[in-house]
Amino acid sequence: MGRLTSCLLVLSVLVTAAFCVEKARFDFYRVYEVTASDEIHLKIFQQILDYPDGYKFMTTPKMLIGSTAQLIVPPHKFGEWSEWVENFKIEVKLLSNNLQEMIDKEDAATQRQRRTGVYDWSTYRSYNETYAWMESLAASRPNDISTFVVGKSYEGRDIKGLRVNIGNATGKPSIFFESNIHANEWIGSHTTTYIMNQLLTSNDDDVKALLESFDWWFLPILNIDGYEYTWNVDRTWRKTRRPTQNPLCHGADPNRNWDVSWGAFGGSNLPCSSGYYGDFVFSEVETKQLAEFLATVPNSFGYISFHSYGRLLMTPYAYTQAPVEDLQIMNGIGEKATAAISPFRGVSYRLGKISDFFGLVAGSSVDYVAINQKPKLVYCYELSNNHILPNEEILATGQELFASIKTIFTEAINLGLV
Numbered sequence: 001m002g003r004l005t006s007c008l009l010v011l012s013v014l015v016t017a018a019f020c021v022e023k024a025r026f027d028f029y030r031v032y033e034v035t036a037s038d039e040i041h042l043k044i045f046q047q048i049l050d051y052p053d054g055y056k057f058m059t060t061p062k063m064l065i066g067s068t069a070q071l072i073v074p075p076h077k078f079g080e081w082s083e084w085v086e087n088f089k090i091e092v093k094l095l096s097n098n099l100q101e102m103i104d105k106e107d108a109a110t111q112r113q114r115r116t117g118v119y120d121w122s123t124y125r126s127y128n129e130t131y132a133w134m135e136s137l138a139a140s141r142p143n144d145i146s147t148f149v150v151g152k153s154y155e156g157r158d159i160k161g162l163r164v165n166i167g168n169a170t171g172k173p174s175i176f177f178e179s180n181i182h183a184n185e186w187i188g189s190h191t192t193t194y195i196m197n198q199l200l201t202s203n204d205d206d207v208k209a210l211l212e213s214f215d216w217w218f219l220p221i222l223n224i225d226g227y228e229y230t231w232n233v234d235r236t237w238r239k240t241r242r243p244t245q246n247p248l249c250h251g252a253d254p255n256r257n258w259d260v261s262w263g264a265f266g267g268s269n270l271p272c273s274s275g276y277y278g279d280f281v282f283s284e285v286e287t288k289q290l291a292e293f294l295a296t297v298p299n300s301f302g303y304i305s306f307h308s309y310g311r312l313l314m315t316p317y318a319y320t321q322a323p324v325e326d327l328q329i330m331n332g333i334g335e336k337a338t339a340a341i342s343p344f345r346g347v348s349y350r351l352g353k354i355s356d357f358f359g360l361v362a363g364s365s366v367d368y369v370a371i372n373q374k375p376k377l378v379y380c381y382e383l384s385n386n387h388i389l390p391n392e393e394i395l396a397t398g399q400e401l402f403a404s405i406k407t408i409f410t411e412a413i414n415l416g417l418v
């Protein structure tokens with residue numbers, strides 16, 4: 001029975017007490033690209049982050065002068081916002097007059113294309129579809145492929161991934177992919193599943209050799225409650241869904257919640273902020289269980305984390321400007337990995353440390369992994385140039401990133417790192 005039907009039934013029985021969750025709408029909300037040109041602009045960014053009152057950043061803004069961020073401005077703030085722009089000389093570019101139109105377009109394309117019933121990358125996939133697809137892969141090749149469960153999310157969903165280890169061999173170096181730690185960054189999980197599929201189906205001898213050489217672990221949707229919430233309630237949702245100390249505000253930013261200088265910088269201590277770093281370190285079951293799970297993954301060699309957006313390939317650290325051990329090796333390989341992206345559509349990615357692009361950020365997964373699991377290669381990508389990306393860009397992004405990932409691990413073999 002559909003959600004609408006069940007809601008109507010409840011309505012007819014319990015007229016006064018009836019309630020069903022509606023989907024958030026963003027009619028006539030504007031999306032701007034804003035540039036922070038001085039300290040005052042950074043203060044405005046932090047103020048909006050702490051006390052959003054309808055404003056929303058598409059992603060947590062970088063607290064660096066000269067950086068840009070996409071900001072959603074609600075209609076009831078048009079007056080205030082235009083005054084701020086005028087008074088504080090904020091450089092802005094209008095990207096959309098109506099955020100709801102962007103969401104509707106994405107919705108319509110997704111509904112139209114997913115009717116085919118085939119799991120492909122022409123459209124966005126719900127977590128159920130992705131899990132069913134992973135289960136079918138595991139069932140088709142039980143000697144090589146298996147699913148794994150990191151644990152249960154706060155709302156009780158399995159946090160499920162796929163492991164590909166040809167011949168079930170022991171001792172191979174392992175590579176772990178983590179995506180959709182931020183709920184609204186849909187392109188992340190779709191890029192992970194695309195890479196998974198290419199590795200398993202390619203006829204290219206180099207790819208087959210790569211597939212054989214490593215123990216591959218893919219966790220497409222870490223923040224599964226948040227992801228589901230973006231499908232059913234609020235497309236812009238970023239955080240987890242656990243209640244906080246403030247009963248009106250849910251969730252923490254799971255990429256500020258790990259045990260690396262937790263709470264020190266790059267987030268907010270206010271539960272209603274989209275950048276809230278959580279009630280305490282590892283307050284979110286999703287991050288805590290992944291940290292525990294990663295400690296059991298043998299022979300950690302590579303860790304890849306996908307976010308959006310910004311077209312960046314980044315190395316640790318986020319919490320300090322200090323270089324990670326092996327930074328030179330990661331940069332050398334990273335240059336080739338960014339170059340591998342360009343031939344497809346001429347898109348170029350920039351390479352650097354996370355702290356170079358974002359300023360200092362505490363509590364991130366890649367820093368935690370770099371410090372605790374010490375893989376030889378740790379990279380964090382900011383994919384694409386938007387959160388709400390047209391469906392036709394899913395495949396294009398997957399192709400670019402598969403080439404990039406192939407380059408990283410082929411290089412690792414060529415350099416004798418494995």
Ligand SMILES: [Zn+2]
Nearest residue numbers: 182185307308
């Ligand atoms: Zn992110």
